[in-house]
Amino acid sequence: MTTAPAPKHRHPEKRNRPDNPATRKPDWxxxxxxxxxxxxxxxxxxxxxxxxxxxxxxxxxxIGECWAKKHATFMIMGDTCTRACAFCNVAxxxxxxxxxxxxxxxxxxxxxxxxxxxxxxxVDRDDLPDGxxxxxxxxxxxxxxxxxxxxxxxxxxxxxxxxxAIETVAAAKPDVFNHNIETVPRLYPTIRPxxxxxxxxxxxxxxxxxxxxxxxxxxxMVGLGESRDEVHQVxxxxxxxxxxxxxxxxxxxxxxxxxxxxxxxxxxxxxxxSKMARGKGFLMVSASPLTRSSYHAGDDFARLRxxxxxxxxxxxxxSS
Numbered sequence: 001m002t003t004a005p006a007p008k009h010r011h012p013e014k015r016n017r018p019d020n021p022a023t024r025k026p027d028w029x030x031x032x033x034x035x036x037x038x039x040x041x042x043x044x045x046x047x048x049x050x051x052x053x054x055x056x057x058x059x060x061x062x063i064g065e066c067w068a069k070k071h072a073t074f075m076i077m078g079d080t081c082t083r084a085c086a087f088c089n090v091a092x093x094x095x096x097x098x099x100x101x102x103x104x105x106x107x108x109x110x111x112x113x114x115x116x117x118x119x120x121x122x123v124d125r126d127d128l129p130d131g132x133x134x135x136x137x138x139x140x141x142x143x144x145x146x147x148x149x150x151x152x153x154x155x156x157x158x159x160x161x162x163x164x165a166i167e168t169v170a171a172a173k174p175d176v177f178n179h180n181i182e183t184v185p186r187l188y189p190t191i192r193p194x195x196x197x198x199x200x201x202x203x204x205x206x207x208x209x210x211x212x213x214x215x216x217x218x219x220x221m222v223g224l225g226e227s228r229d230e231v232h233q234v235x236x237x238x239x240x241x242x243x244x245x246x247x248x249x250x251x252x253x254x255x256x257x258x259x260x261x262x263x264x265x266x267x268x269x270x271x272x273x274s275k276m277a278r279g280k281g282f283l284m285v286s287a288s289p290l291t292r293s294s295y296h297a298g299d300d301f302a303r304l305r306x307x308x309x310x311x312x313x314x315x316x317x318x319s320s
């Protein structure tokens with residue numbers, strides 16, 4: 001009799017951690033289960049292409065709404081991450097080799113879905129010499145071949161200690177270069193232990209140095225124990241790096257082995273953070289309990305572009 005193999009643990013590094021009991025969600029966090037025809041059409045396209053999405057891998061609460069509108073965030077370079085962040089539901093372990101055909105498949109899927117705006121993200125690939133920078137560039141190129149009118153947003157890892165990776169991705173000219181700061185610096189050792197706060201800031205600043213025409217974007221979670229002053233300091237740091245667009249959303253605990261929710265931030269507090277961030281000079285701010293980096297990304301890109309044009313017009317009229 002053959003013994004069935006033991007099930008693979010999605011988060012082996014978290015297996016022996018004490019449980020953090022789930023906290024009941026307030027009414028403003030709850031979402032309906034997806035049922036629309038367009039949702040299932042998007043799901044079928046993704047699965048038939050053999051692609052991964054962060055929508056599924058990270059358990060995004062907005063998947064029903066986004067996929068119903070045929071908005072999907074493709075996650076390239078596999079479904080296994082080399083890091084083990086305490087907030088993230090993406091599987092941890094040793095990734096497989098890169099799939100050389102993946103960029104073309106992403107390009108085909110974007111064309112089939114008829115996307116006006118697409119978000120491309122990835123797992124961390126610390127095992128690769130360039131962290132996957134060239135693979136990002138190839139994906140961008142394949143989308144441009146097939147969908148010239150599609151605007152492209154990348155949400156990249158920090159490429160820590162991967163010389164030339166940022167430059168390679170920026171040279172491919174995505175319309176938006178997004179990298180999430182995730183949390184305040186004090187919480188990095190427990191929430192984002194494989195990363196460094198100032199490495200992430202430097203990445204965002206470096207993109208603007210390379211090509212000021214590329215929009216830069218970053219996001220953070222709240223509800224992990226950060227203080228109001230710490231959130232404001234992150235805003236100041238991101239503006240010092242010339243970041244254009246800030247997203248702020250509620251942290252939601254994926255499993256009992258992940259970091260505990262400290263508290264649920266109210267919609268009124270999110271509105272206060274949004275006003276503060278706009279006052280600090282961000283071109284765009286999205287702050288709400290269900291905000292995620294890619295949520296409403298297409299609509300937000302159009303508003304971001306309009307905001308830049310309005311600012312340029314104002315600056316020209318002020319200087320004349």
